[in-house]
Amino acid sequence: MIDKTTQPALQRLRLNLRQLEVFLATARGGSTRAAADRVARSQSAASTALAELEAALGCELFDRIGRRLQLNENGRALLPRAQAIVDQAFEAQDLFLGEHAATLRVGASFTIGEYLLPGLVSRWTQLHPRSLIQLRIGNTSxxxxxxxxxxxDIGFVEGSQTHPDLVMQSWGHDEIVVIAAPxxxxxxxxxxxxxxSQATWVVREHGSGTRQVTDEWLLGHLEQVRIGFELGSNEAIKRVVAASDGLGCLSRHAVEQSIADGHLIELATHLPKARRKLAIVLHREKKLGRGASDFLAHCRAAAAF
Structure with a gap:
């Protein structure tokens, strides 16, 4: 039996999780067709759900630009709240599936994602066998x-780039070193x-945290920086440097094994040390679930760099 005192509140609730799920998928995919693929529904069902949501709210959430849907001011305001509601619904569902059963989505810059997080993720999953972490690696931008x-849900980056919607929390430090072939x-x-200043340099692409620090370091102390190659990964830079007379600038974490194996050397220079901060990145309006909060505590406790 429903208590009559709850009826007005129930009548005011015009949204449902299906609509919010489609809204989030459309915001990410840019169309209801892309949203339909993400949520495993037909395009017509996705379009209907989005139309129902906009009707319930009494406003449009997207600007229609050709066939593409782009979040407008209303949609941007709803985005963090919709994500929080859907995340909490998954958490409620996972209460009966075991500890940390929900998938945790983690983004990391190349240096952190390739050299620091794998060990942390491996130890986490050993402690929490039901946990699933999706690790997405890209440059800092x-x-x-x-x-x-x-x-x-969470980002890990190096460098000092910022974003108005994000909170940056200090996580550790890193050092950039100059590398060369033996x-x-x-x-x-x-x-x-x-x-x-006369050497040829092999560097990361613009948008990379490593490139940002490299530019600040080298341009601040050399008359010129002659760039021969711009490459999108640390491994590519190491291979090019090992096979050429070019010099590279990479994180010590990224090169320590190659130096130990004798494939590269750390070049001694008269330059001052180049240190940079590592940071955890969170959305200002996103409330972390238990799994994300516990994983962050695990990463903070294990950080020794």
């Missing part, structure tokens, strides 16, 4: 965009700024 769009002409000496 891409990770910030993913957290801002709520495509991931047979490089400068390998047996401490390279001067003049010698480094």
């Amino acid at each position: 891409e990770v910030l965009d993913a957290v801002a769009a709520m495509d991931v 047979g490089h002409a400068l390998a047996q000496q401490c390279a001067t700024p003049q010698q480094l």
